[in-house]
Amino acid sequence: MMDPISIAMISDFFHPNVGGVENHIYMLSAKLIHKGHKVIVITHSHAPDRVGVRWLLPSLKVYYIPFLPIASSATLPNFFTSLPYLRTILLREHIHLIHAHASLSSIGHEGILHSHLMGIRTVFTDHSLFGFDDAASILTNKLLAGTLRNVDAVICVSHTGRENTVLRGELFERSEDDPSRLVVRENVYVIPNALVADQFKPGPPRSTETINIIVLSRLAYRKGIDLLVATAPRICAAFPNVKFIVGGDGPKLIDLLQMREKYLLQDRIELLGPVRHGDVRSVLIQGSIFMNTSLTESFGIAILEAACAGLYVVSTKVGGVPEILPEDMISFAAPEEDDVVRAISEAIEIVMAGKHDPLRAHERVRTFYDWEDVATRTEVVYDTVIKSPQMELWERIQRQLGPFAGPIYTIILIVDCVFFLFLEWWMPREDLHYVTHHWDQAKYKEVRSLFACSEISAHNVLD
């Protein structure tokens, strides 16, 4: 057990938006608070009036900084505009360590850039996979490389994710014994996501007369909806007792509708439209097989949720998907139409023969992933980071990025220092309004025991 420290989670992706990264940050923060640390979250504001300071259960303080996002929670990359806010917040809350999430989140990158000026350590978690060849990826990778040069630890959610991050961020060193070889740095960790298994309990056992295949995803090209559109008619023709239930919305909805009309499958394919996160379980327990045709997936939390609810999973073998479940709970397919049809036929046969036990699957998934475990492993990372020495400014400048980006980045670092010194003069530390009161851990335990008898769903969080 390490001493309690103050941690700031910095990311653009946080509630009131709902998503994988948001949920991850919230659950991790809750578990860390439970372990005795103090956690705050810094994120951008949302229209119309979600700006300022809010509190979430359990004693999680959220700072909504008044910045505007451009597209679906991603802000434009900027380097200095949030320095005044971040400096004030990090100093007044006496933060020891910041933890930034998601490569597309510019406030996270900024947090990492500015924290070293105040002696605060940095940890970065990468949640997604990126390619190398299209223009957006090249730019994002360069920005990421600049940030990751100087971060104290990097956490990835899967082994494939770690390989990808290492390549993108150029997290290599020249090894001491053999200068021609490249060795990966020691501070790259793999800590997977987790899920709250109680929220995804399986439903009552279903008869095998009709087999429902559930598809729950955003209907976009990246999620492989083309494969679904190509394979669904073939499966419906081959297995007369199979029905599809498709939830979600997106630009490819029209292709699904057209396919449904062309093959007259209106009674075999049901389209639910957008499904809220609270209703996901009730949709999942309607089916016996979960189908995921994504073309790229870093962790695949939807697959886990389906497996936890007792469904048998069929998925394309991309990204980090092969690492998350054992072979007997999931069938893999190459991202090709024929192979997907083969995999689904296999799955239907397994389910019809009764070889898949939903309750046992649920129990197994319950033992695989746990937020408590994730928090413990993250704590180990924090401990290592706090105990290691901090990099000097000169050393940071020395870590070159290449002939073009290197000088630019050096200039950014120097201007950052100058701006910071200016802020130190203009808004001195003595005048800052330091936070002296926070939710007391002892009082927290007392309140918990008071409410221990009532069954509130916060128990899922607190326990």
Add this chain to the structure above:
Amino acid sequence: MTVLVQTPKDWTKILWKRQSFQDNYIPPASFLSSLRRNSNFKPQTYWPLVLLSCAITQHISTIFIFLSIFVWIQQSKLDPRTMVWITGGSSLVGYAIWEVLDSISVKTSERYANRLKALKSSILIFLALMSLTPVLRTLTAATSSDSIWALTSILFILNTLLADYSALKNAGQVQGRLTSVLSMNAAMSASIVLASRLTADIAVFALILFSVQVFTLYPFLRHRLKASSTIIQGTTTMLLSILAVALTASLSWTITFLLSIGLLLITFLAPAFLVWAQKYKNEIRGPWDVAVPKVN
């Protein structure tokens, strides 16, 4: 921090089991083992590349054939009626080739349907063009000749850049990508703009009919021919380029010279340059890439 010493083969690439290694353990053998450098890279050799670049040569030759025909019609060296007959004749020849290719790959029942559709299309286009000719003749009559030449050259360059030079795998698929449709549009606009320089209705009709055949119908034939044998490809290319050079020769020697040099460069020099530049290729692929779905 104590490091647990384990033999490397105990480490598996899974997340659901808590392994006895630390979280920052890098397995020496399997890390980045699925990284593939230049996996799709088949080193291209010279002659197949030359054959592939024949498509570009054919395209440029057709453009110059069209331009020279236009100059002839404008200078009244060529009778428009003869032009119409020539266009009709070559369309029939092209259609015969298409039918031959169809008989190899397509089923008989579909061929009847295709034949009827082709007949309907040709009659429709013929009559539509005939009725629209007076309008098309005066469309840009007011613009001065300099702007017309400039506009035409820009549109033809656009056509060349956006054209679809790939080979078609299966028969009957007409709809191309948006860029190929746009290139077709550019060529048609260029020919209509040129046609406004002509004075007689029949001349305009002949020119536009010819341009429809050359810029819209011929690329489909070219796609199908590309999938067939190399000899036919080579012969067609040679015929077309010789025809282009011969026709331009009657107009101006400079242009003929430039045209032949250009065609030779594209056909022979450019592939050599590509072969030389291949050694700089550095492509990384791995399991993190967005997969390309293969649907039938």
Add this chain to the structure above:
Amino acid sequence: MPTIFWPDDVRQAGFCYGWVNPAICVSGTLQVGTLEDAQEKLRQLSHVPQWEQLVKLCGSEPIILGTCEFSQTNGSRLPVLQLSMSEPVDNIFVYYYRHSPSTLRFYALETLGLDTANRADVASGSEYLKLSQHDFTEPRKRQVKSGLDDTVINQFNSALVPDGLLQNTRLHTRQNPLGFAWLTFLRLVNRRFSSPVSSISRLLACLCSVPIFPFRTSPRLKDISATIQQIDVRAEQGEFFVTEAVTVHRRSSTHISVHSARYTNFFNTVWLMLNDITIGLAFGSFLCENHLVLSRFLNRTVEDIFIIWVQRALVWLDSWPAGLKLNTELSRFYSHTFIGLVTAWGGLLLRFASCSPALIYIIGIVSCGGVTLAISVFIDLLAVLTAHIYICYAVSGAVYQRMLKTAGSLWNLFRGKRYNVLRNRTDSWEYDIDQLIFGTILFTLLAFLFPTVLAYYALFAMMRFGILILQACMETLLALLNHFPLFALMLRIKDPWRLPGGIYFSAINTPGLSHPQLVIKNQPVPFSTIFFQYIQLLSRLATHYNPLRLLRCIFSGQYLAAISRYSIRYNKIPEEHISII
């Protein structure tokens, strides 16, 4: 220390009477000898017919509260009260003013509702209506046990009634002389002319609502012409006058706030009409005197601007305007057609130019019925004179819009998509080769003809825009004249006590007392309530004539319409069936 509400003008000692529920409110004092005499007097009053209404308004009967004396120490005005039911104890006095009901001054806790369409006594029809108008977001007021609420306000307002009853004078006829004279005059007029006036008004209203085409949904006469609309307004005002005059007169049974609102509205309408007619007379005489000069001016302007300028603009467009080379054939066709149209219309107008003096004279006479009538005749005249521009705009706008739609579907064609009308979405679709080729040819045709069509459409759209702005100005002026709350404004300035909008406590420092004394005063109605009709009308006008919206209409080729006449008119008489849409 209990609070007692004391009337400001009571200075005689005696037995004070008033109410104790919900707060101790003294209404006045009786100068009698003993308690039994005072109680006897009050009991006598219970036989008077107004007593019932008083008791109902104020919650309970007034009772004798106790004795009061005025201590003359230090010249203060503090009464010393000896309440019969409680111990003598120090009280806090809050003063209020007692107003005679004839002056129409009163207190109110909420703003006076001058909006007659939503009047509480009229909207008593459907239960659902009452429910739908209830404000659920307001927190429920806690039941006040002893404090200032509506009942106490009613007690303030009726404080002089028992006094008056005791002195046996008929209060409700003692009004200010001018108002009294007016009302008697109106009563006379009403008795003689009420039925013919109301039947004429109803006849006019029916005439104005005649539909043009024999369908039920066709536009009515009053939607087309502004003059007929104005006549309809006048008819409605006449009917309003007739019905309200009777009820304003009879004011015994209604609550004072409702009565005051109706009184204000009624006299507002009367004033407005008189003002209108006065200005109209002046304007009309001006027109009649100068009708020759004005008619010459009108003829010249019409010919110059509407005929000759349009022709010149069309000729300019045909001959390479600003160096733009438009398609000659199409441009020639357009300009010849439109010039022909404009010349024909010009010829028609010229034939009627000779009777334009007479026309102006007639307008002058008509404006004696009100300047609003004159303005509406001008609006109609403008519409008639620019009918040719309207036709040209419609034609060129239709062609432009059709071109835009074709361009949209051609774009879909090139992308390989098709608009599915059955499902109202854009599907992907494989087109035949001849469709593609035809689409290509059509696209080139469209691309090269578009500048010409755009040029002509832009010209007429600009002209239509200008005429619309002119029409909008005149309609705004008309709306202002029809609904100006002159009476309420004057009242607000002259006597704000008659338009109460809440109460406030003001502290008055009296010499000789340690603490200032509180007096309840009236807060006058805010200006936004007086101008409530305006605010509604102006917001409607602003939404309709929003420049961004108009620009978008022009670019997409939609028809630029003037605002529908009904939405800028405010109904004076609340309709029986208030629709709940």
